[in-house]
Amino acid sequence: MRKFVLAAAAAAAVAFGGMAAMAAETTAASGLEMANRVSVFPAGEENPYGKYFTGQSYLQMLVTDAIPIGNVTFEPGCRNNWHIHHNSTQILLVTGGRGYYQEWGKAPQELHPGDVVEVPPETKHWHGAAPDSWFSHLSVEVAGEGASNEWCEPVSDEEYSQVQ
Numbered sequence: 464m465r466k467f468v469l470a471a472a473a474a475a476a477v478a479f480g481g482m483a484a485m486a487a488e489t490t491a492a493s494g495l496e497m498a499n500r501v502s503v504f505p506a507g508e509e510n511p512y513g514k515y516f517t518g519q520s521y522l523q524m525l526v527t528d529a530i531p532i533g534n535v536t537f538e539p540g541c542r543n544n545w546h547i548h549h550n551s552t553q554i555l556l557v558t559g560g561r562g563y564y565q566e567w568g569k570a571p572q573e574l575h576p577g578d579v580v581e582v583p584p585e586t587k588h589w590h591g592a593a594p595d596s597w598f599s600h601l602s603v604e605v606a607g608e609g610a611s612n613e614w615c616e617p618v619s620d621e622e623y624s625q626v627q
């Protein structure tokens with residue numbers, strides 16, 4: 464019975480969009496367990512591209528053929544480095560929590576579930592979680608011939624302090 468009540472409480476927290484409340488719970492549950500509550504898609508495992516991120520992220524590839532689609536989950540405060548998708552358009556479909564997208568020289572854009580971001584090729588940018596919220600998006604890669612990713616410098620704490 465107690466088990467059922469705890470599960471129901473966890474489900475209710477997600478149902479009410481309590482991603483900020485979840486941030487506080489992170490110490491109580493493992494990161495991966497928390498990551499799996501952010502989105503209806505599986506969080507996968509610790510992101511193998513983690514060296515290009517500040518903080519912990521998780522990756523599950525959902526489609527690996529013609530058009531690669533991955534589910535990326537960020538713990539609170541986690542973001543990827545500034546980067547450029549050469550000869551590839553990246554589409555972000557936001558599925559959980561609260562986060563940000565920023566293009567070089569522009570203001571950060573706050574993101575919520577249902578938001579769609581089209582990242583044009585050759586555009587320096589980053590994406591990641593808000594400081595107090597888990598965040599997840601699907602990443603769809605529409606890659607042209609010879610597409611590649613160029614990873615640049617981390618988003619500094621000073622740059623990241625612009626987001627709330």
Ligand code: MN
Pocket residue numbers: 546548553582588589590
């Ligand atoms: Mn990107």
